[in-house]
Amino acid sequence: MTSSFAGKRIVVGVTGSIAAFKVAGWVSALAKDEALVDVVMTAAAQHFVTPLTFSALTGRAVYSDMFEAEREGVISHIGLAREADCILIAPATAHTIARLAHGLADDLLSTTVLAARVPVIVCPAMNVKMFEHAATRHNIERLTSLGYRVIDPDSGLMACGEEGAGRLPEWEQVAEYVLRGITRPDLAGQRVLVTAGPTREPYDPARFISNRSSGKMGYALARTAFRRGAEVTLISGPTALQAPAGVEMVRVSTALEMYEAVMERCDHASIIVKAAAVADFRFARQHRQKVKKDSSELTMELVLNPDILKELGKRDDRERWLLIGFAAESQNIEQEGRKKLVNKHLDLIAVNDISSDGAGFAVDTNQITLIDSQRSVPLIHTSKEKTADLLWDHVVANKLLKPAV
Numbered sequence: 517m518t519s520s521f522a523g524k525r526i527v528v529g530v531t532g533s534i535a536a537f538k539v540a541g542w543v544s545a546l547a548k549d550e551a552l553v554d555v556v557m558t559a560a561a562q563h564f565v566t567p568l569t570f571s572a573l574t575g576r577a578v579y580s581d582m583f584e585a586e587r588e589g590v591i592s593h594i595g596l597a598r599e600a601d602c603i604l605i606a607p608a609t610a611h612t613i614a615r616l617a618h619g620l621a622d623d624l625l626s627t628t629v630l631a632a633r634v635p636v637i638v639c640p641a642m643n644v645k646m647f648e649h650a651a652t653r654h655n656i657e658r659l660t661s662l663g664y665r666v667i668d669p670d671s672g673l674m675a676c677g678e679e680g681a682g683r684l685p686e687w688e689q690v691a692e693y694v695l696r697g698i699t700r701p702d703l704a705g706q707r708v709l710v711t712a713g714p715t716r717e718p719y720d721p722a723r724f725i726s727n728r729s730s731g732k733m734g735y736a737l738a739r740t741a742f743r744r745g746a747e748v749t750l751i752s753g754p755t756a757l758q759a760p761a762g763v764e765m766v767r768v769s770t771a772l773e774m775y776e777a778v779m780e781r782c783d784h785a786s787i788i789v790k791a792a793a794v795a796d797f798r799f800a801r802q803h804r805q806k807v808k809k810d811s812s813e814l815t816m817e818l819v820l821n822p823d824i825l826k827e828l829g830k831r832d833d834r835e836r837w838l839l840i841g842f843a844a845e846s847q848n849i850e851q852e853g854r855k856k857l858v859n860k861h862l863d864l865i866a867v868n869d870i871s872s873d874g875a876g877f878a879v880d881t882n883q884i885t886l887i888d889s890q891r892s893v894p895l896i897h898t899s900k901e902k903t904a905d906l907l908w909d910h911v912v913a914n915k916l917l918k919p920a921v
């Protein structure tokens with residue numbers, strides 16, 4: 517499958533921090549994904565990693581000296597800025613952050629950034645005391661107010677021996693911000709609330725009922741909505757998945773907790789997607805102590821959980837949201853899906869054909885039919901991530917979005 521990075525021009529600005537070696541791995545990942553990576557190094561960066569390292573990884577020239585670049589007739593700061601789809605500055609030292617915050621333009625990287633009109637992502641990496649210094653905090657705030665995306669560093673043990681915030685995050689996290697930078701923002705201004713994963717209904721401290729949902733479809737919807745420019749909240753039942761970068765994450769366990777979490781946040785949303793496999797029942801009584809096998813309690817009484825989606829569909833302010841449900845069906849897909857679309861007052865339902873191989877619970881692919889009041893569109897059998905993008909394509913192409921505010 518073609519990578520979303522293929523053919524995109526990414527300027528990677530490398531500045532003078534020991535973390536520069538880590539960015540060699542990032543540049544290698546981008547090059548493998550067929551991005552066209554132009555590395556621009558500051559003079560200080562070259563004390564840590566040589567330009568040859570980056571040119572070997574990208575198969576392209578590496579730039580550092582502004583005047584040399586002009587003289588040789590190779591690409592200039594204006595050319596780099598004009599051709600870039602996105603600029604990633606990593607590692608960004610306190611010094612580079614200060615220069616960018618004040619619009620200084622005294623080397624190739626700073627002039628390129630000033631001349632560019634594309635998303636600029638800044639990954640600070642420095643000693644924790646330097647990162648926490650009021651001067652650096654002010655400069656970062658200023659960068660944010662100028663429209664730069666500053667990514668919080670990770671915390672941990674640093675090369676200098678101190679512990680705290682200042683380490684570069686993992687590439688998988690940063691890559692999501694770069695993808696947002698290069699993806700058409702057709703969900704910009706939308707506030708998307710996604711639910712994902714199973715719920716877990718406890719019986720006693722040791723036991724519960726749940727289902728086989730992995731959460732992969734919901735997480736893919738949250739991730740792709742973020743890439744397409746939305747502000748995203750993900751309410752997730754227990755899963756083994758990492759929180760998607762850039763997304764507000766709310767972890768819950770039971771259906772009642774998910775209900776509360778959705779009701780607390782739905783006022784803020786413009787799109788609600790209920791991809792979670794909510795347990796239909798919970799135990800009428802939950803035991804504080806573990807139930808022994810020789811106890812007299814061999815019958816477990818269940819009560820119905822609220823249908824969160826149906827509750828949303830019934831509300832007076834229902835029209836404020838684009839309301840999207842999911843359903844798992846093994847036969848009469850269209851008929852069963854349409855029934856739920858109407859019963860739950862949905863705008864769109866994604867019906868999962870769980871009778872087909874490689875679809876449904878715990879696998880990476882899905883076979884979905886999208887049903888709205890006008891049409892029924894079977895999607896190709898593909899990855900959950902591609903399925904998520906096709907769902908957003910459908911929403912945008914058929915003008916189902918509520919006006920962005």
Ligand code: CTP
Pocket residue numbers: 771790791792793794795796821822823824825826840841842843844845856
């Ligand atoms: N849903 C919900 N709250 C529940 C149950 C389901 O919000 N207590 C939502 C799910 O998140 C999903 C949709 O409703 O979006 C699924 O509807 P449902 O009628 O439960 O479909 P199926 O799971 O296919 O159930 P059934 O076995 O009744 O066909």
